[in-house]
Amino acid sequence: MAWHPFRNFGLKLVALVMGTGLWFAVNGPRVDRVVTGVPVSYRNTPATLDLSKQTQFVDVHVRGVEGQVSVLQPGDIQVGVDLSGRSDGVVEVPLRADQVAAPPGVEVVQVEPATVTLLLERRDTAERTISAVPITVRNRAPSVGQIEYDPDTVAVTIRGSSAALLRLDPATVIAEVDLSGLGPGRHVLPVRAGVGGTLTTTLVRPSVVTVLIR
Numbered sequence: 256m257a258w259h260p261f262r263n264f265g266l267k268l269v270a271l272v273m274g275t276g277l278w279f280a281v282n283g284p285r286v287d288r289v290v291t292g293v294p295v296s297y298r299n300t301p302a303t304l305d306l307s308k309q310t311q312f313v314d315v316h317v318r319g320v321e322g323q324v325s326v327l328q329p330g331d332i333q334v335g336v337d338l339s340g341r342s343d344g345v346v347e348v349p350l351r352a353d354q355v356a357a358p359p360g361v362e363v364v365q366v367e368p369a370t371v372t373l374l375l376e377r378r379d380t381a382e383r384t385i386s387a388v389p390i391t392v393r394n395r396a397p398s399v400g401q402i403e404y405d406p407d408t409v410a411v412t413i414r415g416s417s418a419a420l421l422r423l424d425p426a427t428v429i430a431e432v433d434l435s436g437l438g439p440g441r442h443v444l445p446v447r448a449g450v451g452g453t454l455t456t457t458l459v460r461p462s463v464v465t466v467l468i469r
Contacts, residue, residue, distance in 0.1 A: 284320070284321055285318055285319060285320060285321070286318070286319070286320075286321045286324055286325075287316065287317070287318050287324075287364065288316075288317055288318075288324045288325070288327070289314050289315070289316050289317075289367075290314065290315045290317060290327050290328075290329055290331075290332055291312075291314045291329070292312045292314075292329045293312060293313050293314065293315045293329045293332045293334055294311065294312055294329065294330075294334070295309070295310055295311060295312065295313055295334045295335075295336060295371065296333065296334065296335050296336070297309060297335075297336050297338055297373075298335060298336070298337055298338065299337050299338050299339040300338045300341075300375075301338065301339075301340070301341060301342075301375075302378075303377060303378055304341070304342075304343055304375045304376065304377060304378060305375070305376050305377075305378050305415075305416055305419070305453045306338070306373060306374075306375060307374045307375070307376045307416070307418070307419055307452070307453060308372075308373065308374035309371065309373045309374075310368070310371035310372065310373075312329075313334055313350065313366055313367060313368065313371070314366070314367045315332050315334070315355055315357075315363060315365075315366055315367075316363070316364040316365040316366070316367070317332075317357060317361050317362060317363055317364060318361075318362040318364050319360055319361040319362055320360065323358070323360055323361060324361060327357075327358070327361065331357070331358055332355060332356065332357050332363075333355070333356040334350065334354060334355050334356075334366065335354060335356070336348055336350075336354070336371065338373075338375070341375055342375070343375045343376055343377045344374075344375060345372060345373070345374055346372070346373045346374075346375055347370050347371070347372050347373075348370065348371050348373060349369060349370050350366040350368070350369055350370065350371060351366070352364065352365065352366065354366075376416040376417075376418045376419060377416060377417075378416060379416055379417055380414060381414070381415065381416065381417040381420055382412055382413065382414050382420070382457065383412070383413050383420040383423065384410055384411065384412045384413070384458075385410065385411050385412075385413065385423075385425045385428050386408075386410045387408040387410070388408055388409055388410065388411050388425070388428050388429075388430045388448070389407065389408050389430070390404045390406075390407055390408065390409065390430055390431070390432060390446065390464060391429060391430065391431045391432075392431060392432055392433075392434050392466075393431050393432075393433055393434070394433055394434050394435040395434045396434065396437075396438070398438070399434065399437075399438070399439075399468055400439070400468070400469050401468075401469040402466060402467070402468055402469075403466070403467040403469075404432075404464050404465070404466055404467075405464060405465040405467070406461070406464060407464075408430075409430050409446055409448070409459050409460060409461060409464070410459070410460045411428050411430060411448040411450075411456055411458070411459055412456065412457050412458035412459075412460075413428070413450055413454050413455065413456055413457065414454065414455050414456075414457045415452075415453055415454035415455065416453070419452060419453060419454055420454070423450070423454065427450060427451060428448065428449075428450050428456075429448065429449045429450070430446050430447070430448045430459065431446070431447055431448075431449075432444040432445070432446055432447075432464065432466060433447070434466070434468070437466075437468060438468065439468050439469060440467075440468060441465060441466070441467050441468075442465070442466045442467075442468065443463050443464075443465050443466075444463060444464060444465075444466050445462060445463050446459050446461070446462060446463065446464055447459075
């Protein structure tokens with residue numbers, strides 16, 4: 256049988272290029288890179304505790320083939336911290352390379368910071384009432400003029416851990432009424448209150464206010 260070295264030359268050229276590219280992807284020069292802003296996830300928090308303060312992002316030093324490492328995004332790497340068996344208080348947890356999940360072929364060299372500091376607080380049912388929370392509005396139409404409230408403040412009762420309630424800044428408590436679709440006139444509207452973090456609102460007094468839109 257005659258040998259035809261140029262038969263299917265195009266297919267052979269494509270295969271050669273792909274093979275060469277694959278070789279460089281696997282065996283190309285290895286480089287180091289720091290991937291910043293990698294999110295940290297916390298799991299197995301004891302049922303009786305709340306995770307009040309934690310490190311949310313870390314920097315991960317990685318090593319690998321340049322073509323792979325250069326395109327890594329923070330979401331491609333996972334840093335997990337297991338809180339099983341932890342007790343309440345300030346907890347320092349070391350971060351090791353073996354706690355980091357990276358794509359195959361990427362070596363995790365180091366995590367910064369090397370230790371995360373957490374605050375675990377007992378989950379209790381303490382309450383605190385913030386008085387004289389000013390009324391604010393949302394969904395106010397551009398055509399709405401002067402607004403008056405009666406009353407113009409409410410008391411908000413909040414539930415959470417004792418330590419979190421003690422740290423609570425009253426200025427972060429929000430009491431608002433929704434003006435969606437409302438024009439001039441007198442309206443009796445429900446008040447919705449909110450507060451961030453692990454705290455929840457349990458009671459607003461009074462629960463409705465009169466809003467006069469001029």
